[in-house]
Amino acid sequence: MSTGGRAGANLGAVRSHNAALVLGLLRDAGAEGISRLELAERTGLTPQAVSKITARLREQGFAAQAGRRASTGGKPRTVLRLVPEAGHAVGVHLDRDELRAVLVDLDGAVVAQRRAELDLGAGATTVLGVLARAVEELVGQALGLGDDGALAGAATLLGVGVALPGPLDHVRGVLHRVTGFPEWDGFALRDVLQARLGVAVVVDKDTNAAALGLSVRGEGGSGSFAYLHLGTGLGAGLVIGGSVHRGARTGAGEFGHQVIQLDGPLCECGNRGCVEVLCLGAVGRGEPAEAARVLGVAAANLVGLLDIDAVLLGGRTVAGAPQVYVRGVGDVLAARARREGMPGGAVPVRVAQGGEGLVAEGAAQLLLGRLFGRGDA
Amino acid sequence: MSTGGRAGANLGAVRSHNAALVLGLLRDAGAEGISRLELAERTGLTPQAVSKITARLREQGFAAQAGRRASTGGKPRTVLRLVPEAGHAVGVHLDRDELRAVLVDLDGAVVAQRRAELDLGAGATTVLGVLARAVEELVGQALGLGDDGALAGAATLLGVGVALPGPLDHVRGVLHRVTGFPEWDGFALRDVLQARLGVAVVVDKDTNAAALGLSVRGEGGSGSFAYLHLGTGLGAGLVIGGSVHRGARTGAGEFGHQVIQLDGPLCECGNRGCVEVLCLGAVGRGEPAEAARVLGVAAANLVGLLDIDAVLLGGRTVAGAPQVYVRGVGDVLAARARREGMPGGAVPVRVAQGGEGLVAEGAAQLLLGRLFGRGDA
DNA sequence: TGCACTTTGGCAACAGCGTTGCGAAAGTAG
DNA sequence: CTACTTTCGCAACGCTGTTGCCAAAGTGCA
Numbered sequence: 138m139s140t141g142g143r144a145g146a147n148l149g150a151v152r153s154h155n156a157a158l159v160l161g162l163l164r165d166a167g168a169e170g171i172s173r174l175e176l177a178e179r180t181g182l183t184p185q186a187v188s189k190i191t192a193r194l195r196e197q198g199f200a201a202q203a204g205r206r207a208s209t210g211g212k213p214r215t216v217l218r219l220v221p222e223a224g225h226a227v228g229v230h231l232d233r234d235e236l237r238a239v240l241v242d243l244d245g246a247v248v249a250q251r252r253a254e255l256d257l258g259a260g261a262t263t264v265l266g267v268l269a270r271a272v273e274e275l276v277g278q279a280l281g282l283g284d285d286g287a288l289a290g291a292a293t294l295l296g297v298g299v300a301l302p303g304p305l306d307h308v309r310g311v312l313h314r315v316t317g318f319p320e321w322d323g324f325a326l327r328d329v330l331q332a333r334l335g336v337a338v339v340v341d342k343d344t345n346a347a348a349l350g351l352s353v354r355g356e357g358g359s360g361s362f363a364y365l366h367l368g369t370g371l372g373a374g375l376v377i378g379g380s381v382h383r384g385a386r387t388g389a390g391e392f393g394h395q396v397i398q399l400d401g402p403l404c405e406c407g408n409r410g411c412v413e414v415l416c417l418g419a420v421g422r423g424e425p426a427e428a429a430r431v432l433g434v435a436a437a438n439l440v441g442l443l444d445i446d447a448v449l450l451g452g453r454t455v456a457g458a459p460q461v462y463v464r465g466v467g468d469v470l471a472a473r474a475r476r477e478g479m480p481g482g483a484v485p486v487r488v489a490q491g492g493e494g495l496v497a498e499g500a501a502q503l504l505l506g507r508l509f510g511r512g513d514a
Numbered sequence: 515m516s517t518g519g520r521a522g523a524n525l526g527a528v529r530s531h532n533a534a535l536v537l538g539l540l541r542d543a544g545a546e547g548i549s550r551l552e553l554a555e556r557t558g559l560t561p562q563a564v565s566k567i568t569a570r571l572r573e574q575g576f577a578a579q580a581g582r583r584a585s586t587g588g589k590p591r592t593v594l595r596l597v598p599e600a601g602h603a604v605g606v607h608l609d610r611d612e613l614r615a616v617l618v619d620l621d622g623a624v625v626a627q628r629r630a631e632l633d634l635g636a637g638a639t640t641v642l643g644v645l646a647r648a649v650e651e652l653v654g655q656a657l658g659l660g661d662d663g664a665l666a667g668a669a670t671l672l673g674v675g676v677a678l679p680g681p682l683d684h685v686r687g688v689l690h691r692v693t694g695f696p697e698w699d700g701f702a703l704r705d706v707l708q709a710r711l712g713v714a715v716v717v718d719k720d721t722n723a724a725a726l727g728l729s730v731r732g733e734g735g736s737g738s739f740a741y742l743h744l745g746t747g748l749g750a751g752l753v754i755g756g757s758v759h760r761g762a763r764t765g766a767g768e769f770g771h772q773v774i775q776l777d778g779p780l781c782e783c784g785n786r787g788c789v790e791v792l793c794l795g796a797v798g799r800g801e802p803a804e805a806a807r808v809l810g811v812a813a814a815n816l817v818g819l820l821d822i823d824a825v826l827l828g829g830r831t832v833a834g835a836p837q838v839y840v841r842g843v844g845d846v847l848a849a850r851a852r853r854e855g856m857p858g859g860a861v862p863v864r865v866a867q868g869g870e871g872l873v874a875e876g877a878a879q880l881l882l883g884r885l886f887g888r889g890d891a
Numbered sequence: 892t893g894c895a896c897t898t899t900g901g902c903a904a905c906a907g908c909g910t911t912g913c914g915a916a917a918g919t920a921g
Numbered sequence: 922c923t924a925c926t927t928t929c930g931c932a933a934c935g936c937t938g939t940t941g942c943c944a945a946a947g948t949g950c951a
Contacts, residue, residue: 143533143756143887145557147527147938148908154523157907161520173929180522186909188929211927212917239890306857315856337878360762373819377754379520384821385737386857391818394854399792407853415776424702434773441768442750442816444761461705476784478691480683480763525937532938550900563938565900588898589946725911 155182157510159190163200163219164509165242165355170203172214191217198223199243200394208488219243224508225280225293227272228501231256231264231301231345233317233369239497240279243505247354247494249279261329269333273299289335296337298503300346300496302370307387310340311318339503343496344390345381348374349431349506350499351449351489361445364489365392365436367420367462368452377443380511396437425458429465434468437473440484451489459488472514520653532559534887538566540577541598541621541886542732547580550592553674568594576620596620600740601885602657602670604649605722605878608641608678610634610694610746616871617656618878618883622730624871626656632681635695638706646710646745649674666712667768673714677704677723677873679747684764687717717881720873721767725751726864726883727876728759728826742769744797744839745829748790754820757888772812802835806842813843814850817861828866836865847879 283421310327401410687704750769778787
């Protein structure tokens with residue numbers, strides 16, 4: 138039926154919804170802060186309702202007064218700001234050969250971080266040991282642990298987000314398979330890690346985490362964008378209407394195996410003419426311009442299908458020659474926009490900022506998002 | 515910023531949200547009806563809350579008692595059902611050479627319909643005249659008009675939805691251009707029609723209306739699906755998470771000009787190797803199997819990108835040889851699913867039911883959707 | 892036939908949400 | 922110093938879903 142399992146709203150739901158909304162606006166306002174009346178305007182709530190909501194948030198320690206604005210002829214507005222230290226989250230980027238963990242505060246700012254060499258093929262016990270130790274050290278030094286040395290002792294810790302390559306089930310937190318490492322097939326990473334660490338754990342694809350991180354930072358505008366990652370492989374993370382689009386089976390963003398050349402060269406996925414094989418082939422032959430053009434054609438397909446607002450490029454290969462890719466992809470999109478007479482012109486193409494820590498920071502946002510009303514089912 | 519213009523929730527919002535939710539479940543239950551306790555289970559609300567909500571709906575005439583279930587050892591449940599005659603909407607399908615208008619009730623059932631020959635190139639005055647007359651006759655005979663002959667006199671009429679080909683702005687109701695008819699460029703169809711008819715008007719692309727219609731009927735499952743229309747052109751309507759995805763500029767679903775053959779044959783859009791030119795070319799050469807294969811490759815790209823639950827095929831060309839297309843597209847998707855070891859197997863491919871009236875009925879749902887909580891921004 | 896039990900669903904009191912009315916606080920302008 | 926503007930909290934309010942309770946309407950067994 139068309140009306141899927143949507144939930145009814147009661148008063149508790151209203152409260153948390155509005156609180157999350159206000160908290161999100163406080164975060165977006167950053168160090169400048171934001172006044173109650175501005176919050177009222179943006180939410181559509183009355184100023185009095187905002188006062189009550191912010192009073193609750195101040196009691197809970199999430200918000201604080203921070204100076205006042207210049208007067209415009211009357212009593213000056215009091216400025217409110219987020220208290221970043223009121224909450225923390227750990228984000229872990231589990232890659233094929235290294236592990237990168239960050240501890241961020243409510244603002245998304247990195248408080249502490251760690252790096253470790255790692256071999257994903259070394260088996261679950263070894264990998265989980267390295268991961269758990271890294272997280273415990275990170276949290277222990279920055280926030281302090283409980284008397285028993287447990288992570289749960291860190292009161293402000295919301296949980297741990299783990300991002301890794303390869304298909305997986307975001308909802309159940311189970312890996313399907315990690316390309317090249319069949320021993321991870323069907324591994325219930327979320328539950329195992331949750332039991333071991335004693336705090337909430339969320340698992341997601343690396344490209345989704347990167348896209349989420351970019352979304353929170355406000356890159357890609359307020360609406361929809363695609364993050365295209367060109368490194369050892371070619372993948373994408375999609376943000377539609379402000380939230381990460383994963384699809385029913387967390388399979389969305391399968392960008393690299395989009396076929397753009399019927400009966401083209403064989404790809405390792407078994408298909409022919411995938412963007413990945415064409416693009417990486419051009420990179421391998423030392424033809425970045427051709428790689429960018431091919432990438433641009435695939436990006437244009439994506440833009441046409443979803444009508445997104447921006448395309449962000451990332452990954453080692455892009456970082457090696459950013460201008461070539463931005464221009465190459467941009468040219469294809471511009472040509473298409475010109476031909477179709479699209480209102481507003483072509484979709485902008487940019488290099489995703491954030492570099493090496495992007496995925497880990499985005500993984501941490503998987504937890505923070507719940508506070509700010511981006512809870513993902 | 516990441517927190518786009520989301521709205522705060524007050525008690526009025528809660529009421530209409532829950533009322534819409536219940537109304538949607540009543541509609542989905544159809545003639546069988548549904549009991550209060552089932553409604554409570556599905557919404558997560560308490561039985562008492564459901565009683566209050568349904569009491570309001572009964573007062574307003576939208577719902578009614580309809581018999582009772584067999585007892586399971588106690589007082590038998592009272593069954594509630596939607597009162598279809600409590601609301602109506604007109605849906606108009608404006609095609610290049612004909613106009614098709616339907617009047618539907620809350621259930622989506624067609625109460626009356628009209629067809630008229632039409633030339634979209636005959637100018638706005640002529641076309642709007644034919645359209646307005648068709649709508650007024652339709653509503654007048656089935657519902658009756660006001661004393662002054664105005665549509666607003668039909669108390670249960672929620673408004674008119676208009677679906678037509680070509681790029682347009684769904685939010686503002688303005689046409690960008692209708693392929694082959696430059697005189698419509700920038701025409702503010704929504705506002706002009708609203709002023710002339712005196713009731714609410716919503717404008718959308720034909721493929722979006724078709725997808726919406728299918729979504730309401732429950733085809734394509736509860737989640738996400740794509741409707742691919744193969745007729746004089748090749749387009750798509752996307753339903754993601756239960757609602758039509760249009761993108762910021764109502765440009766989403768630009769499926770036909772997805773490039774699947776780099777530097778392939780020139781398409782009339784100016785690009786090379788679009789699915790449309792390849793697919794229609796094969797149709798023209800009398801090679802439906804090849805057309806289906808090409809369509810399947812493009813569909814597989816879409817499925818991979820969005821991880822949708824189903825693919826529905828429609829349009830005159832598909833209707834001419836349904837099995838060929840279902841099998842051809844299905845084979846490509848199945849092969850890909852097999853190679854990637856997707857959990858749950860391949861995405862199902864079906865022919866969209868509903869035939870000629872699908873777009874007009876979907877257009878009517880643009881208005882009904884508001885009642886059932888599918889208000890689209 | 893009668894009694895016990897189960898299940899449904901309405902009435903009444905309630906807690907908690909945002910809203911409204913109003914006034915104190917804190918500035919500017921003359 | 923006075924008049925005015927603007928911010929923002931207190932108190933009363935209306936309305937939401939929730940809880941506690943009980944009447945209604947069945948079944949099943951003695």
